[in-house]
Amino acid sequence: IMSDHDKVEMEDEIRTKIPDTKNTKVICRSGSPLDLYDLEVVSPHEARSIIILSPDDRETADIFVIKSVLAITNNPNRKNEKYHIVAEILDQENMEAAELVANDEAVFVISGDLISRVTAQTCRQSGLSTVYTEILQFEGDEIYFANEKSLSGKTFKETLFAYETTSVIGILTADKNVLLNPPMDTVINEGDEIIGISEDDDTLIVSNKTISDIDTSAILEGIDTHLKKERTLILGWNPRGVRIVEELDNYVGEGSEVLIVSNNEYATEHIESLKTQITKQQIQLKKGSITDKKTLENLCCENFDHIIILSTRQENVQENDARTLICLLHLRNLSEKSGKDFSIVSEMLDVRNRVLAEVAKADDFIVSDNLVSLMLTQISENKHLKKVYDILFEADGSEIYLKPANNYIVPDKQVNFYTVLESAAQKNEVAIGYRIIAQERDASKNYGVHINPKKDELF
16 A cells, blocks of 8 residues: 555554454555655556555545556556556546546546445435445455356356356456346357356356256236336435436436435535436425434425435544434434334445444445445456446446335245246346345344345245
8 A cells, every 4th residue: 555644544544444454464655656756665567456546635636546547557667568457536527538548557436426326226225235235345245257168159048047156147248348137038159258246256157957946836027117206305415416316317207306405505506507407306405404303304304205315525524424323313213203214325434333323224325435445446356347337337228126026926935046037037137136124124134135145045
């Protein structure tokens, strides 16, 4: 790790938050990533991958990142082979300049855009952020690529059933295009790779098992769902709010409404700009504090379909999360008084504060910086993952959804996951897991989310 922070401070912070680094040796060095002489101290030319993080100063953050990429790729001592650099960009407007210096050696992640999209999707589907976290972190099941020659000539649907302990989600073609959930009759060609969710890269093993125990009597027709009018309440405001509202416009029906409550000085300017960009939602701003119970009572929160709490990002991390926690506690109290459950998604900045916030029983939490860090780390392992994430987090193309189980199988009947897989495939979808709602508040059971279950076990 190289940064202009003090070496001892960096080591102390890592030691405090990660007491056991297991089989990883962490070495910190003080210096500027923009200085060619300082860079030589950390031997970037010998690194398998390089991650460039955005600095705290948001004004010049993207300039710093772009210059850091240049300092490595245009270094007089650079290596002959291509670098594998993953870098964080804050502002979409700077992506064009960033791509110019990338030269097929750097992959850029627009962190604010990512969190805005995840928040917009999650507020409408409780549990979705847990699914994303499970896939992005290294402890559970992750996305891997495998070149399986025995599947050449098979259809995509046939590959779904070819693995017992891997959930196939797509194809990486020989020319490195990513196809997620392609048509079921898509043929696997020579040189193509399977994209699957699995416990490890060595668990992507074709089972060669003949599937005969699909219970066709348990399969149900899907229920056609249409976009409907929705009312969304956003408590608090930060620059990501603009992208969240824009993203929601892709999912809601005509005549939907968004009410924003904030004292943020920039909110009025942002919202006036938004009014010219969104087509399906009416947007309104109300000045007020999200920690004031009277303000929240007057909003009649029970009349909203979704509630999003955004961090103000104006104080330090702990103060931001404390404001969010107070707002959540007030909302829980109002929910109990009204006798109606609120659908709440909350942004947290420190993953450790999620444990405190769970007493407020929010439906879901977006630990924004944690998700960005996980994605950067995953892409540093395999740059093709960036293409997968781009598709998953866009409104166009295939995304992850949580849908009622009775769209697929008869309730209260024991089935294996092959049966669920077949039901989803008949609807041109890929089933990758299930969520038990009775466990939605239980952290020890991953909030009820079960990704990539073993397909032959009955449940």
